[in-house]
Amino acid sequence: MHADVLRAPPRVFARAVRGRTIKGLGRRGKNVLMLLDEGCVLAVNLGMTGGLLPFAVPPRGAARPTHPAVRFRFDDGGTLIFNDQRRFGTVEALDASEWAVRDARMGPEPFERGFTVARLTHDLARSRSPLRSWLLDQRRIAGIGNIYAVEALHRAGVHPLRPANEVDADEALRLHGAIRAVLRAAIRHGGTTIRDYRNADGGEGEYSPRLRVYGREGEPCPHCGAPVERVVLSNRSAYFCPVCQPARGSR
DNA sequence: AGTGTATCCTGCAGGC
DNA sequence: TGCCTGCAGGATACAC
Helix, strand or coil: CCHHHECCCHHHHHHHHCCCCCCEEEEECCEEEEECHHHCEEEEECCCCEEEEEECCCCCHHHCCCCEEEEEECCCCCEEEEEECCCCCEEEEECHHHHHHHHHHCCCCCCCCCCCHHHHHHHHCCCCCEHHHHHHCCCCCCCCCHHHHHHHHHHHCCCCCCEHHHCCHHHHHHHHHHHHHHHHHHHHCCCECCCCCCCCCCCCCECHHHCCCCCCCCCECCCCCCECEEEEECCEEEEECCCCCCCCCCC
């Protein structure tokens, strides 16, 4: 339907998934995983506007998704449509070894036991990237996007432009806690709907009113009242409180 | 090798 | 009303 979300030629992709059975579901970073037999993985990255929409029967009329990109049909008559307005999402069929390579390239899951303060401190020291960019890099930590990177930095009291290798031990400790806290809170509230995001049941996430700085340029910092500022790096907005997140040093 | 920028695509809000 | 610009939750090819 829209072949550009497939990384492979459509016929190659179809051959890889036709007739297969979904044995389980998973997630790695921001990727939804459908586990097929023989270790094959159908990996879906939702991008900015992607969504997986299940239907018991093929949707007709107004029920039809607005931007269908890939359609799967099941033997029981069910249909799964990957809908993606901007088509920044991707749908890929990977064999076991291809998935292993992909998995190994991704950083730790924020909630796994191996993601410790010591590991974060060690990894930060190896990079001069601005922290906001560092947090978005899926090779460092898997699963953090712009909203939660920005929110975690505010909770930790660290400036988004701070070079990763200049973060001190106390800041790393706070950042580690802040990453987990913001993700935990956002998950508990069903995610953040700004415009398009919907959960698997079609409902909106309830976390957006709880965002402390993201999208709040000029509004008062909920901690100190100073106006929230916006800075653009790598073409993406970061929001921060100039008082709670000083450009240099600890708070 | 590591890092920052431009780009893919569509739609919407706001200014004039 | 309509045209223009900027912006949007992601990831990466490419230049330096």
